[in-house]
Amino acid sequence: MDFPLRILTANLYNGRARPDALRAVIEEVHPDVMAVQELSGNAADVIVDIFPFGLLDPRDDTKGMGLALRRPGVVERVPFGPRTMLRVVLDPAYWPGLGRPVEVVNAHLHNPLSGPPLKARTTRRHQLAALEELLGAPGPSRVLVGDLNSSPLWPVYRRLRSLATDAAVAAGTTHASWGLWWWAPRILRIDHAFVQHLTPTATKTVRIKGTDHSALVVDLDVPEK
Numbered sequence: 001m002d003f004p005l006r007i008l009t010a011n012l013y014n015g016r017a018r019p020d021a022l023r024a025v026i027e028e029v030h031p032d033v034m035a036v037q038e039l040s041g042n043a044a045d046v047i048v049d050i051f052p053f054g055l056l057d058p059r060d061d062t063k064g065m066g067l068a069l070r071r072p073g074v075v076e077r078v079p080f081g082p083r084t085m086l087r088v089v090l091d092p093a094y095w096p097g098l099g100r101p102v103e104v105v106n107a108h109l110h111n112p113l114s115g116p117p118l119k120a121r122t123t124r125r126h127q128l129a130a131l132e133e134l135l136g137a138p139g140p141s142r143v144l145v146g147d148l149n150s151s152p153l154w155p156v157y158r159r160l161r162s163l164a165t166d167a168a169v170a171a172g173t174t175h176a177s178w179g180l181w182w183w184a185p186r187i188l189r190i191d192h193a194f195v196q197h198l199t200p201t202a203t204k205t206v207r208i209k210g211t212d213h214s215a216l217v218v219d220l221d222v223p224e225k
Contacts, residue, residue: 004201005090005102005220007033009145009191013211014062015040016182021209022046029206029217032070035086035106037147039064055086067106071095081127083108089140099224101140102198107131109149109156124149128156135163141197141222143167147213151188160194167193167200167218175205177214182207186214193218 008031012022015038023046026034034051036043044058044066051068055075058064067075067086072094078085086106092098110123135144144164150156152166161169168174168189176186186205191213193203199221205214 005033005098005198005222006031007035007104007143007145007193007218007220008206008215009035009037009106009147009193009218010208010215011037011108011147011191011211011213012039012043012064012208013182013213014038014064015042015060017043017211018209019043019046023050025206025208025215026050029215031217033088033090033104034066034068035104035145036066036068037064037106037108038062039066054088057084057086063108065106065108067104078105078130080107080130081110081123083110085130098222100222102222103140103142105134105142105144105146107144107146107148109147111149124156128159131160132163135160135194135196142195143198143218143220144194145192145216145218147190148192149190150192151190157192160192164194164196165198165200167195167220168203168216170195171200171203171219173203175203175214177205177216179212182210182212184212191216195220198222 054068056066073088177191202219
């Protein structure tokens with residue numbers, strides 16, 4: 001029997017996500033792994049109170065990142081342009097029922113509209129090269145999640161999809177995840193989960209009051225071998 005794994009990824013809008021709303025979503029969704037971008041101190045306080053393991057690196061400049069875990073795992077920081085990626089391999093020795101290791105990577109791609117256009121394009125090109133190297137490397141089952149600031153019409157998305165499976169597309173549950181304000185309609189799908197050697201069974205988006213990104217929840221079946 002395959003082992004189900006639930007991952008939640010969310011951009012918390014640099015402190016604007018309401019802590020009480022964040023706590024309510026975590027308790028409702030009950031993810032095994034939580035990947036967050038633009039993590040600030042108030043959100044980190046909520047997350048650390050719920051998840052016993054992982055690594056949280058809150059900042060006040062939109063560069064905060066976090067990878068929270070229900071069970072033990074060694075989270076590594078990986079250079080990623082102006083930000084840092086977070087990476088962990090879920091070890092079956094500490095995750096009962098997991099028949100094989102699963103690598104989870106949390107990434108936040110630079111906003112193409114942030115800063116001088118030439119610098120933004122250069123930053124994104126270097127970040128894409130890092131993701132291509134990651135997804136092109138042999139290894140365990142893998143899932144890349146995060147605010148990738150790329151809709152399906154963008155070249156970055158198309159390149160990533162050529163290397164891995166878009167979980168939302170595979171599950172048949174694609175939903176826009178970003179809008180102009182937290183309460184506004186979502187108009188772009190820029191928060192993603194790309195998987196390798198895993199079977200997506202469902203995805204959904206969940207609003208968190210205060211942030212302009214909806215959280216993306218991904219359910220995955222992990223083969224025993």
